[in-house]
Amino acid sequence: MGAAVIWFENVQRHDIARVGGKNASLGEMIAALSSSGIEVPNGFATTAVAYWRFIDANGLRAPIGALLRKWESGKTSLAETGAAIRKIILGGRWPTDVEEEIITAYRSLSRMLDVGEASVAVRSSATAEDLPTASFAGQQESFLNVVGEGALMDACRRCYASLFTDRAISYRKANAFDHMKVALSVGVQQMVRSDLGGAGVMFSIETETGFDKVVLINAAWGLGEYVVKGVVDPDEYRAFKPLLADSACAPIIQKRLGTKTSKLIYGDSGAPTRGVPTSAEEQASLVLSDAEILTLARWAVALEEHYGCPMDIEWAKDGDCRIYIVQARPETVQARAAPGLLPTYRIGKKGRLLAKGLAIGNGIAAGPVCLIDRPEDIGKFVDGAILVTTTTDPDWVSVMKRASAIVTDHGGRTSHAAIVSRELGVPAIVGAENATEALRSGDVVTVSCAEGDEGFIYEGRSEFKAETISLADIPETRTKVMLNLADPQSASRWWRFPADGIGLARMEFVITNAIQIHPMALVHFDRLKDRTAQERIAALTAGYPEKTDYFVDQLSQGLARLAAVAYPNPVIVRMSDFKTNEYAGLCGGAEFEPQEENPMIGFRGASRYYSPKYRDGFALECRAIKLLRETMGFRNVVVMIPFCRSVTEAEKVLAVMAENGLKRGVDGLEVYVMCEIPSNVVLATAFARAFDGFSIGSNDLTQLTLGVDRDSEDLAASFNEEDEAVKWMIAKVITDARQAGTKIGLCGQAPSDHPNFAAFLVECGINSVSVTPDSFVAVKKAVAAAEKAR
Incomplete structure (x- = not known):
């Protein structure tokens, strides 16, 4: 007939039919991975045999089958059917021998733990659960801190009944599982005192x-x-x-x-x-x-x-x-995701921001809000609406399937709402905190999960576009095609692209969004005159006794998420390149920045790094890079210096970097320079001796070559990266860099906007081109065509 109980140590992962997916996995870990140091609490499982002996001892097969047939024929509702089946299971009596086996095992576990009656977790484990193609997440019950033989047997019976919750019945029906061929095992496991941890x-x-x-x-x-x-x-x-x-x-x-x-x-x-x-x-x-x-x-x-x-x-x-x-x-x-396809969404014109939280999925949906406060009100939900509630549990699955998007006040990426919305392919925002207060039923909103880790809820219907990219259609190229990335939260969306690295990682984006504070305001926190700024900085840096550590940690972590996407390919991190007016906009920044008539060609880039006005701030940037490369291990990070006007200035910057533990050539550290000033082209051979590579910033180089402010409406027609003078400058620096044996790439917008410009760069012999993700495929194809034509 078979044993009713088996200890985890005697179970392996192929025993799903015997003890269900959850318990089979617990046994597998104890048997195979304990030697790796992985600790799993001890315990035992009731078997599928025990379940069927309980069902048959109480004569439940026929009535359960009859109730299910009535539901499938439309004679009863799902709720009525589930409630009726659970009632007859909860009224069942344990076969004496099965009960004795469970209680004997429980007493043995208590003795092993040297307690009178062990505190255990009692978990359901269905024989069709935790499969690679069907998770049945959260559909059966678990009970925590169960103490005593009577409480244990009651919890086991309640686990059996939970095999027929409404959500479990409908899920098996949708996934073509025979209700009467799925059994339930119960895992009885030593409780971990995580209530104290x-x-x-x-x-x-x-x-x-x-x-x-x-x-x-x-x-x-x-x-x-x-x-x-x-x-x-x-x-x-x-x-x-x-x-x-x-x-x-x-x-x-x-x-x-x-x-x-x-x-x-x-x-x-x-x-x-x-x-x-x-x-x-x-x-x-x-x-x-x-x-x-x-x-x-x-x-x-x-x-x-x-x-x-x-x-x-x-x-x-x-x-x-x-x-x-x-x-x-x-x-x-x-x-289950198609490996060769990359679905992408882009949002255009959008309304006022109403709420935000953690983005689940990468889709966008628009529609009317349907605010549901309690599970009892699920019947009021309107199909295709955006479900807004405080939190969800498995009782909400039926309505979640009918929603175009889901928003909850609470929860993280591993909450029930997040797990189920992923399975359903429905975009969701969890942990939105005040969504149930900020949104009203009937209001039309747009839920955007296509802008990185954070999800945003906008007023009205936003403009957005969806497309699916076939990775198989992206050609190989000899010229490296890299990505321009700035936002750590959205960087991993592009990990499947066959990019050759990140050609431009903008440090200032991380400083603006993740840090928000001027570095010198952290260095001189106690001397700040602006009390409002001081209070805000104190709140942002809570938990950091040394305020500057906040800057170093947040910057290194933000850059690490960029470096991770490209690893082990190079990631070129440009040191901060704010203009003075932009620096002044950071919290506490106004006290440390001069007012300039023309910040575009003022106190920016390399000139700041060795200046007493910013040198301590640059030291924090260097500390973050050092942490990123040496402690975290991202040796693929390359440092790039922007707006370096002269070779003398280059030498000063490299000296300051060395003082802060970043010495060119040590531990493989490479240092590049932005080529964005005519002097970088004129003296390219000398700059090549000071740096390991050039990255052409075509926007600034165009401005300074043509003397045109790219932001001037009156001169918009004159700003042209394909102007012959600009192309001459680019061709000249590429030639000089190649002759000096120095790497050279371009990270401007021109190749993204103009395929012919990509062909020009290939003809000049450039090593790499770095573009925004939305133009990566088009540029890759343009480069491949240009290489083929050579």
């Missing part, structure tokens, strides 16, 4: 873009159920997988603090768990240390390698900071 979910792949070189981790205080259900907005961390094997590297490329306003802990007065507010200190603190982030990330890589596919993993940390893996299953959304 923290818990969360991680993926061995980036969930929105499928970028396969990143581990994504969500974390919150307390038991992990609040993360999965989307009750809290968790911390979010990213680690770069290719560098994790090097113990000398700490490739943590993002640490985002979540609000984490509440947590789930052990209950009292008979309730196994209860929710409580978190303290101000907990809300202001990261759940995981750097060492813990790296440990989890390395475990994720080990699990992925063992299972041979991207993984969705739940983890928990107890009060002694000991970390465990409590579940692991194949990732199901990106695994």
Whole structure:
């Protein structure tokens, strides 16, 4: 007849038919990965045999089958059918021998843990669950902090009943699973005291873009159920997988603090768990240390390698900071994505910003808002509307399927709303905080998840365009075609492009959006005269006793997300190139910037780096690059100096860089110069001795060659990058650079706008062309055609 109970250590992943996907995976990890240092709490599983013995002992096959047939024939509703089946299962009695086996195993587990009655997690594990093609995410019940034999048997019975929740019945029907051939196993696992620590979910792949070189981790205080259900907005961390094997590297490329306003802990007065507010200190603190982030990330890589596919993993940390893996299953959304196709969306004219949160997916949808406060009101939902609510759980799946987009106040990338919306292919914004207050039913809005990590909700119907790029249609070229990228949040959207690296990574974008503070205002924080700015800086840098560390951390992490996309190809990071008026716009910046009549050719670029007015700020930029290259391990990062007017100025900048630990040639560090001033062309041979490469900035070079302000409406017709004088300058510097054996590329807009210009560059013998992602395919094809014509 078969055993009713089996210990995890005796289960392997091919035992899904016996103990379900979840329990089979737990056994596989204990048996195969314990030697790798991965810790999994001990426990046992009831088998499919035990389930069928329970069903048959109570004579339930026939009535369950009859109830399902009535529903399928349209005689009863799904809700009526599910409720009726659950009722008869909950009224069933345990066969004596099955109950004895479960209780005997529970007593053994309690003795192993040296307690009278163990606290256990009781989790459902269906025999058609956690497959690579069907996740059944969150459809069956789990119960935490179950203590005592009676409570355990009751929890196991409730798990059986949860095989027939409305959502589970409809999901099996949609995926053609026979209801009467799916059994349920129950996992009984030692509870991790994460109520005293923290818990969360991680993926061995980036969930929105499928970028396969990143581990994504969500974390919150307390038991992990609040993360999965989307009750809290968790911390979010990213680690770069290719560098994790090097113990000398700490490739943590993002640490985002979540609000984490509440947590789930052990209950009292008979309730196994209860929710409580978190303290101000907990809300202001990261759940995981750097060492813990790296440990989890390395475990994720080990699990992925063992299972041979991207993984969705739940983890928990107890009060002694000991970390465990409590579940692991194949990732199901990106695994089904067409590998050779890249769907892209571009948003054009848009209305007023109403709310924002974390973007799930990369789509855009427009339509009327349908605000639903409670699950009981789901029947009021209008098909095709944008569902707006505080949070979702599996009871919401039926209405989520009918929505054109989903918006929730709470939740992270691993919350229920995020997981289900990905499976459905519906764009969603989670953790929008005030969406239910800012949006009203009936109002038409646009939900945009196509602008990076953040998702935005705009008033009215925005203009947007959708297209699918076939990667197979992109030709190979001898000339390197690279990307111009600035926004770390959207960079991983383009990881599938066959780009030869990043030809221009704009540091100032990260400073403006992620840091927001003038670096000199951090250096001289205590001396700031602007009290409003001082208060804002104090809020932005909370958690940083040394204010300058905030700048270094945020800048290095932002640049790391760019470097990760191109690794191991080169990533050319241009040091800050703000004009004085732009610097003054940063928080606290007005006190440190002169007012200039013409900032375009004023105190900018290289001249700032050795000046007493900015030298300390430049030192922070150097510290961030040093951290990026040496601590994180991104040796593919190349430094580029903008607006360098003379060779003497170049020597001063290189000396200051060396003082700050960035010496050209040491540890493979290359330093390039922007070629955007006529003097860079005239003295190209001398500049080639000072630098390892040139990057032609065709916009500024055109302005200064023709004496035309590109922003002047009256002179718009005169600004022409294809002017013969400009082309002569470009051809001349390419020739001189090639003769000097120095690399040279172009990172201006011209090749993106004019295919003939790309052909001109190829004819001149340029090494590389760097363009914006939206023109990458067209430029790649133009370069290939030009190479073929030569």
